Amino acid sequence: LAEDEQTEVRRFLESLELADVASVIEELPQGDDLTAIRLLSLHDQAELIGHFRASAQVSVAERLGKWELVSLMGAMSHDERADLFKQLDETAQEMLLPALSKAEREDLRRLSAHEEWTVGSVMTSDYAVLAPELTSTDAITALRRQALDAETIYYAYIIGESRELLGVVSLRDLLTAPPRQRVADIMDTEPVLVHVNDPQEAAARRVARYDLLALPVLDEDDRLVGIVTADDAMDVSEEEVTEDFHKGSTIQRFDMSVADATITKLYRARIFWLVLLVFGNIFSGAGIAYFEETIAAHLSLLFFLPLLIASGGNAGTQSATLMVRALATGDVRLRDFGRLLSREVAIAVALGVTMAAAVWLIGIWRGGIEVAIVVAIAMITIVLLGALIGMSLPFIFAILEKDPAAASGPLVTSLADVLGVIIYFTIASVLLI
Amino acid sequence: LAEDEQTEVRRFLESLELADVASVIEELPQGDDLTAIRLLSLHDQAELIGHFRASAQVSVAERLGKWELVSLMGAMSHDERADLFKQLDETAQEMLLPALSKAEREDLRRLSAHEEWTVGSVMTSDYAVLAPELTSTDAITALRRQALDAETIYYAYIIGESRELLGVVSLRDLLTAPPRQRVADIMDTEPVLVHVNDPQEAAARRVARYDLLALPVLDEDDRLVGIVTADDAMDVSEEEVTEDFHKGSTIQRFDMSVADATITKLYRARIFWLVLLVFGNIFSGAGIAYFEETIAAHLSLLFFLPLLIASGGNAGTQSATLMVRALATGDVRLRDFGRLLSREVAIAVALGVTMAAAVWLIGIWRGGIEVAIVVAIAMITIVLLGALIGMSLPFIFAILEKDPAAASGPLVTSLADVLGVIIYFTIASVLLI
The missing domain is CATH 1.25.60.10 (MgtE N-terminal domain-like)
Known part of the structure; x- marks a missing residue:
């Protein structure tokens, strides 16, 4: 240039x-x-x-x-x-x-x-500090001096001789306090805080829940070692959401951007569940093998197989996603399960009936009225069971203290596949022979 | 009590x-x-x-x-x-x-x-205002008086006679400015802003990108009508992320919490894609019907059908999720497609070979060496194609100016199902007869 x-x-x-x-x-x-x-x-x-x-x-x-x-x-x-x-x-x-x-x-x-994914790995140490005996006027002057170096001066931290956290005061409270009032009398002595070895999402959740601009971080001896600011908390939330998205499609956590990740990193993050699900799907194959006679007698049944098992998986994936996300945001809690379950039954039956109606004519065309009846009954049953599996799995994971997000679409789909095969051919072998 | x-x-x-x-x-x-x-x-x-x-x-x-x-x-x-x-x-x-x-x-x-999902529906009108001719000292006094009513006093807005936005000043800048300097000389006259009818995620994105505590909102005539604070922006982000989660499993947007939603609301949000995918899956059925003779001759092939088509769907869902999320966070951009595509081919081949190895022995056990070879070749091909579909679909949607998040797991799975059926039985009919 x-x-x-x-x-x-x-x-x-x-x-x-x-x-x-x-x-x-x-x-x-x-x-x-x-x-x-x-x-x-x-x-x-x-x-x-x-x-x-x-x-x-x-x-x-x-x-x-x-x-x-x-x-x-x-x-x-x-x-x-x-x-x-x-x-x-x-x-x-x-x-x-x-x-x-x-x-x-x-x-x-x-x-x-600090280890990755801990609060310590996302905190910063350039926070503003105040002595408890300062008046509010002197405190504002002190903050003015720290403004160039501190990450934020809108919250200031009051620490004792061994760096223990005595309290937090906001610049807003300092400004509205009487000029000669001491910081010790204005500060919040029981602020929301987080520990350095807590998982990083704990900091993000608290910043969001309590509408904070920053959160103090203490070490094992309760000394102040840093703060997590709201914008860093937002970045952590974004990372955690990305992790949930990935989990929802059976990708394990990896510690870098997708754009930068190497082939090996991505391979490792993806292979575990893919192989596990392959073995899960062997049960579907075994189900088909078990009904080989019924199938050989009515090959036209095969036409509807992909459609039926996919529908159970799709409805189940929807239910699982709704619950995983609602549990993550706190919109739904564990004790809501009973109430939501009966609502889910009603919704799933309505969805199943609509979808059965959608394939009814095709059923008659491809296999006659009897096959159409089999397909319709199977559709309603499979969609209902798929939806119930999808809805329940996140709750079961949460009760077992696993992350509900592991109730992923592919896992739900695999379970729905096995059940779908069994239900479809059972109904067929009962009604068609 | x-x-x-x-x-x-x-x-x-x-x-x-x-x-x-x-x-x-x-x-x-x-x-x-x-x-x-x-x-x-x-x-x-x-x-x-x-x-x-x-x-x-x-x-x-x-x-x-x-x-x-x-x-x-x-x-x-x-x-x-x-x-x-x-x-x-x-x-x-x-x-x-x-x-x-x-x-x-x-x-x-x-x-x-204001309409739902617009900036206007999430902004607030209790912001702090300052006159441009105030000195920094007088401005701080003015903010002190507004502290009780204003949502935040850490940013103040300077407006002209017809409420047009002249600039924004932070309390930090006011505190560090010389006492007699005028607000007009300190304020940022080209602040990041948003318009009242913009989609709400525009506000959330800007707050996050520029690390702001609040964002001014202008109406069509460029008058200041409100602000969006960082904590409200975080709520909007959470809503938008929820929408992306839902889209990723073919659930359409609805305007309330899952816990509160009625049966009708949830039915409507879910039925459209479920029925659409039913018709998509008819193609898989047609594929099977087309190969009925091959299947009748080798019924043992059916054992591997669920496993093969599910594997393509699972690998594709992983790829789609990685890309949808990376595009949403800005980690990946449209022009990265070429570079990522060749990386994806390498990863998918590695995944496919591993999965083929995992089913190899079962292939021999269930159908002999010939079936095992068919299954292995089909597995590698299907996983590769599934991954490429999953990876490309979000980019195609983005180029067509659709939301990449609509490249959902169930959609990718349905496409992979159709291709899986055709690939598997084509390979089988070539190699086994």
Whole structure:
């Protein structure tokens, strides 16, 4: 880029939000992306890199000069800095560490030490703190001084001598309190909090449930070690929802983006359930083999087999999805089961009758009135049982303290398949012979 | 509840967060719930009722006295008040309206007028405003006065004479600005915003993407009419995710909680796709009918039919889910298709070979080496094609400007079923005769 072009590009980038700048720069060819990044202020660069996806962050970090990277990391928010550091390879990490300040090294070490999927892995350590004896006016002045470095100043944390959490106060409460009132008298001494080894979704759920802007994180000795901010909680929710989506189609959790994932990672995440379901489906095959005589006598029955077993699976998948999601959001609780079960029976019968009516004429055309009757009765029974399996499975998993989301579509479909084969040919062998 | 019990209950409730109080009170028998609610301050009551699910809100509102309800609604946040009002039946609405102040009536009318799923239906009108000529110090004083009524004071909106949005300023920026600097010089004059008739997910997406605490909402004439706060945006995200879950198992959108939904509502949301898929599966039946001779000659082939067609559906459902979710979060973009397709081929072949190996011995046992070879080749082909269908369908939908989430498991499974039948019996009729 020539000098005068750079001015234009800078003006263009400055007219955008940083999240959009990140999307634009990620698309630039290598080299040009560094040039564009360097057009921004250090403060903007630090925020910008947090918007990149992981692979782009690492690629940029590896191509920056050592001291450039050190000053960039100094300006980044503590959690994003730790995330970036963890992604770098060992050589880069070892080159970087001595160049950082002692406080930065310590902070990196602490934040990087936490296991994935725990609160510790998503918290940040740049929170605002206040002394309990400050007046509200002095507290606001103190927050003003921390505004540049702290992730948020809208909540401040009051800690004792051994970093134990005494309370939380919001800037709103400080502003509306009488000027000479002490922080200790305004603060909430029993705030909603979370522990560093709790699963990360605990933090996300609490932020959402209690409408918080941030949540304090304590270690095993109840000392304050970080906060989870609302925007990071939202990112965690998104990750957890993605996990639920994947579980719903028998994909096991993997720790990176789909776009970046390797063939091996995706193969491992997918193969377990696929093979397990293959063996599950052998029962359907065994069911068919058991009725081989009935089938040989009425080959026209086979025409309706895919349609009938698929319908049970489809209705069951619908029911399972409705329940998995409602249990996840808290819309439905375990004790609602009885009430919902009777409603589900009514809905499933209505669905089954409609679907039986839809295939009635085809039944007559392909196999005569008798086959049509078999198909219609089988359809209603299979849809009803499929729906009941789909509805009950998430509750059963929840009672066994497994994740209801494991009551996936493919699992429900496989169960419905086996039952469908047995029901269909049983009805056929009773009515047609 | 006796007098002294009431004191104890009040103390217990006050030790809880209001969201938890709401869960407790929702479980109380009718009558006791009102007694418990009345133990709280009006301010807490107003916040509490916002935490109830819709059906509980209406039940409580209908049993409160008229003037009690009016003062409660006066204390509620504007968006929650409007939501409650919309749920009431017409008689209750008409009884209530004359008792409200003119400003409240106007506000209710405006907020209730917006169509469901639009930004207007989730925004609130109790935002903080500032005049552009105020100094930062005076602006903070002005926000302090608005703190009781405004949903948030961490962002304030600067509007001109005809309510056009001039800019947005954060309390953080006001606090860190020099005391005599004017709001007009600090404010962001090109804030991220949204329009009142945009779909509600536009607001949720922007809040998440730009890490905002609130988002201004403009009407068609670019006047400020409300804000969407981060916690409401999170609720919208949750609703939208629920919709995506439902779509992924062919359930159409319905406008209430699963727990509250009527039989008719759920029937309507489910029947359309179920019947459509029934007709789709007729093609699988036709496929089987076409190969009736091959089947009659080798009835043992039927044993493997459910297993093979289910495997294609399962692998395809996995691929579809991975892509639908990655497209929804922005992890994958349309132009990534080519790169991901070749990766998917490699993964699917690996999956297919593993699954073929898993059934190999059973193939030999049930039908001899020839059948085992047919089943193995069919398995690899079907899994590969299932995975490619599952992966491509979301992209095709996106290119056609349909929601990729409509590339649901059941749809992918139905397509894989048809192909599975044709592939399996074609291979069998070629190799076995």
